[in-house]
Amino acid sequence: MARPLRILTVVGARPQFIKAAAITRAIDGPFAGRIHQTLVHTGQHADPAMSEVFFGELGTHGPHHRLLGDGSDATRFGRMMAGVEAIITRSRPDVVLVYGDTTSTLAGAMAACRTGIPLAHVEAGLRSFDNTMPEEENRVLTDHVSTWLFCPTASAVAQLGREGITNTAGNSPGIREPHVSNTGDVMLDNTIHFTEMARARPLLDHLDLRHTTFAVATMHRAGTVDDRPTLMGILDAFGELYHRTGMQVIVPLHPRTRKTLGEPCADRPGVRLIDPVGYPDMLCLVDAARIVLTDSGGLQKEACFLGKRCVILRDRTEWLELLGSGGSTLVGTDRERIVEGALTALAAQGSVRPTAFGDGHAAEHICHALLDGA
Secondary structure (H helix, E strand, O other): OOOOEEEEEEEOOHHHHHHHHHHHHHHHOOOOOOEEEEEEEOOOOOOHHHOHHHHHHOOOOOOOEEOOOOOOHHHHHHHHHHHHHHHHHHHOOOEEEEEOOOHHHHHHHHHHHHHOOOEEEEOOOOOOOOOOOHHHHHHHHHHOOOOEEEEOOHHHHHHHHHOOOOOOOOOOOEOOEOEEEEOOOHHHHHHHHHHHHHHOOOHHHHOOOOOOOEEEEEOOOHHHHOOHHHHHHHHHHHHHHHHHHOOEEEEEOOHHHHHHHOOOOOOOOOEEEEOOOOHHHHHHHHHHOOEEEEOOHHHHHHHHHOOOEEEEOOOOOOOHHHEHHHOEEEOOOOHHHHHHHHHHHHHOOOOOOOOOOOOOOHHHHHHHHHHHHO
16 A cells, blocks of 8 residues: 655644635545644744634644744744754655644645745735735745645635746646645535534523624734734724624634733723634624624635625735625725724625535535545
């Protein structure tokens, strides 16, 4: 029997732990014995509420390697890249796999590039066209050093083509021979897999929300939460929304957001600040909410997958498929735009369902592609 394909997966932030769960299920299920995965946690999200809880909740085994994640952004990036490079040098995997657009993504990508190991990028081809966002730089750089580019949508494939990244006919995937494919979105896989579990969670009862109309909101990006007046204006908008509709706004607080707010974090009338919640509990909240307000790329999609309208607290999004008929609207961080966007979403008619994100088997398509090209 041929030895299994050896994948070194690099994760470090909450969204990546969740995305990795989908491919891990495939590796442990239909691809058992054919693919062996080693998981590296860079330490980017070291807070247990944003890290350790996800491995248990999602049924994913803990990481095989953990790196230190403290220090400035530049220091952390250097430590991550050096740490991943050392692990690659020792273990010599067949493929390094990264997700999304975080500092951990770029650190894993650069380490793979420096050691000559083919790189697989899940969520390739996404662009917000906002170069002030570190995430945009991370996406572009990672795509341009990747061998396997696994796109969640057809528009992502088209964007790579505009940048000159296309399949090289007649050649197997290699360092300079990219393979681009539309596999669908692993987050749709996860939403389908975990929704029934999420609906059975006791969170709504614990928060006394079972028979209450509410919105759910999250903020964590630097442009949204690092400037205190901007953040306070967003919370004021949530308070105004409650004043005008009587609808509570439930806000699970990211540690970065809490740091800007300081202690104590006093709630406004109708605005409930709660501790961070795990992935199934967040699905539970979104599934029961009337609308979602967020600056998170992942939560934008989860809202759509669960049929909810989403007010995006950014001026641009990498998920263009969600705009218009996808049920999402961009409002930025301006108080009045947030309130009006939320009121418009509440008044909108018609259902919201995903149409562009695949068949719910993205993880299996990715595993097949890696095995076929190895």
